[in-house]
Amino acid sequence: MTSLRDVPPDVLDDLTAAGLDPEHVWDVVSRALSEDLTPAWADDPTSSATIPVDARGEAVVAAREPGVVAGLAVAAVAFSMVGADATITDRVPDGTRVEQGDVVMRVAGRTRQLLVAERTALNLACHLSGVATATAQWVEALAGSPTRVLDTRKTLPGLRALQKYAVRCGGGVNHRFGLTDMAMVKDNHVVAAGGVLPALAAIRSAHPGLPVEVEVTTLDQLDELLALPAPPERILLDNMSDELMTEAVRRTAGRVPLEASGGITLERAARIGATGVDFVSVGALTHSVRVFDLGMDLLG
Numbered sequence: 001m002t003s004l005r006d007v008p009p010d011v012l013d014d015l016t017a018a019g020l021d022p023e024h025v026w027d028v029v030s031r032a033l034s035e036d037l038t039p040a041w042a043d044d045p046t047s048s049a050t051i052p053v054d055a056r057g058e059a060v061v062a063a064r065e066p067g068v069v070a071g072l073a074v075a076a077v078a079f080s081m082v083g084a085d086a087t088i089t090d091r092v093p094d095g096t097r098v099e100q101g102d103v104v105m106r107v108a109g110r111t112r113q114l115l116v117a118e119r120t121a122l123n124l125a126c127h128l129s130g131v132a133t134a135t136a137q138w139v140e141a142l143a144g145s146p147t148r149v150l151d152t153r154k155t156l157p158g159l160r161a162l163q164k165y166a167v168r169c170g171g172g173v174n175h176r177f178g179l180t181d182m183a184m185v186k187d188n189h190v191v192a193a194g195g196v197l198p199a200l201a202a203i204r205s206a207h208p209g210l211p212v213e214v215e216v217t218t219l220d221q222l223d224e225l226l227a228l229p230a231p232p233e234r235i236l237l238d239n240m241s242d243e244l245m246t247e248a249v250r251r252t253a254g255r256v257p258l259e260a261s262g263g264i265t266l267e268r269a270a271r272i273g274a275t276g277v278d279f280v281s282v283g284a285l286t287h288s289v290r291v292f293d294l295g296m297d298l299l300g
Contacts, residue, residue: 020161025077029078029124057111061295062297064100064101065100067097067129067136068132069092069292071127074124075122078117079121084113085109086108087109089105094165095171129292131169131289134284134285135166135170138170141270141273145274145276146273147272147275149281150174161177182233184212185200185215213232214234216236222237231255235258236260237277240260258279259281
């Protein structure tokens with residue numbers, strides 16, 4: 001195993017420019033590789049038996065379907081980590097829309113190590129490209145409306161920063177990263193506090209200045225919040241019909257950003273956009289997205 005110093009400078013620069021912590025990316029990739037190389041970063045018996053130790057080769061990573069790529073710089077870290085002495089070229093920028101057959105990256109280096117890193121690199125890039133592609137589909141479906149698609153905290157453990165980055169690559173907007181970015185009053189908090197307004201008042205008393213989002217399920221609850229001298233910074237319309245959301249937008253009249261959530265599907269996107277809500281949050285972008293098909297082929 002090498003160190004972060006062995007990662008090409010352009011890869012590190014791209015990670016930093018993307019708002020990702022290279023140390024965190026290194027940790028994610030290290031844990032992923034360790035699942036393949038146990039115990040204690042053992043050799044891959046297949047590659048070590050079939051490939052001379054000093055062999056060098058070149059491989060291409062290509063899209064096997066149309067979509068939006070993300071995570072290629074993350075994938076590049078895997079090749080550095082296993083000591084492939086890799087030179088990476090033709091890496092397209094994350095967020096690029098590609099077609100089937102497009103080459104998204106070339107990797108040249110020690111052949112054994114290229115194949116050792118292959119699955120980890122592809123697992124990460126395929127998943128993140130899947131997130132970006134799904135997000136781009138939502139952005140396209142909402143085109144022409146004021147509504148923007150948000151991610152949620154329904155992320156895979158340990159991959160939140162990378163998944164939220166992939167959402168940005170697809171043209172989406174990040175919701176709060178964690179519990180401390182914004183308070184969110186949901187049904188369980190309402191039960192515990194004895195009501196929507198007491199919950200909001202308690203948060204503002206304990207954490208002045210912290211943005212608050214409050215979930216409502218009825219127009220009466222919405223009216224309660226709108227009647228306050230200082231409504232919450234955002235209101236979540238939970239499991240409302242298109243008709244109710246349209247009425248909520250009319251009553252709010254732009255005073256507070258509105259977010260639609262619950263029962264959200266891509267097929268419904270255009271209708272949600274037509275209601276005029278500001279945001280729609282989609283947990284499926286990160287918790288159950290289909291991977292994007294990328295493949296790596298060693299050149300003869």
